[in-house]
Amino acid sequence: MEKIGFIGLGIMGKPMAKNLIKAGYELAVYDVVGESVAEVAQCGARAAASIEDAVNGAEVVITMLPNSPQVKTVMLEEGGVLGCAKAGTIVVDMSSISPIASQEVAAACEKKGVKFLDAPVSGGEPKAVAGTLAIMVGGDADAFATVEDILLKMGSSAVLVGDVGSGNVTKLANQIIVALNIAAMSEAMVLAKKSGVDPEKVYQAIRGGLAGSTVLDAKMPMVLEGNFNPGFRIELHIKDLQNALDCAHSVNSPIPLTAEVMEIMQGLKVAGMHTNDHDAIIRHYERLAGVEVRR
């Protein structure tokens, strides 16, 4: 079994690392937050004192960091992964970052004989804990085949989508579809309320038809309860939509609806709701129409 260095033990990284330990892999774990390292070490990992310490002796290095700048720091800067990884190491970056950044990091890896896969995930903390994430991968098919078993200890599916960057393009597609679904749900349900029709009955009436969706079933019950606790924070979704806009502009593929929802989220951020769940998009529509969609 491969030895794994795991860097980034936040909301997602911690349970993912713990699932690998449970599956019998030998892990060395590192995060800038010492308590997180100690917590995962208690489950059977070796607590690494630095990135170098986590990477030394590892055949596979997994990173789960906030965004492109952190991935570039951890991979490329002095004391980073590429300074100490031996040729043949496979780096799997599972963070949701810009596909352009993934390609830049992959190019630097190639110069050192290190293989790089971008492998972001969907499913949030509950699925990270359950080991049932959906994993979307970009990169070399042989490297993917080598790490597939590892990925399937953290997720219930791992699909190789294409070359490096494809994993993050897929994740951006996922995030666009989710954001626009929540906005459409919000627009429709505020209209129902303003028209004097019970939004809960509207939800029950349409959820089995073409407008039904996983997003509707996840978010509408939360809205009816007035539950805006994350889940997935507005500020993280803003990060993903910014990456989507940057990527779209770089390939000349306009995404006007995404831009509109991005500005709605920016308004919510200004109003202090950046740490709300993204179901708070409905609060924007509620303020416009002067109603609340609650049970």
Ligand code: NAD
């Ligand atoms: P998080 O902020 O909880 O965790 C990130 C971790 O990286 C933190 O523990 C932080 O200390 C660590 N870190 C930052 N810089 C570092 C450095 N230089 N060296 C070592 N460690 C460093 O974020 P998260 O919620 O775990 O998300 C991680 C990624 O997964 C993000 O890209 C996010 O968009 C994506 N994601 C999150 C969710 C979710 O529901 N939270 C769902 C799917 C995907």
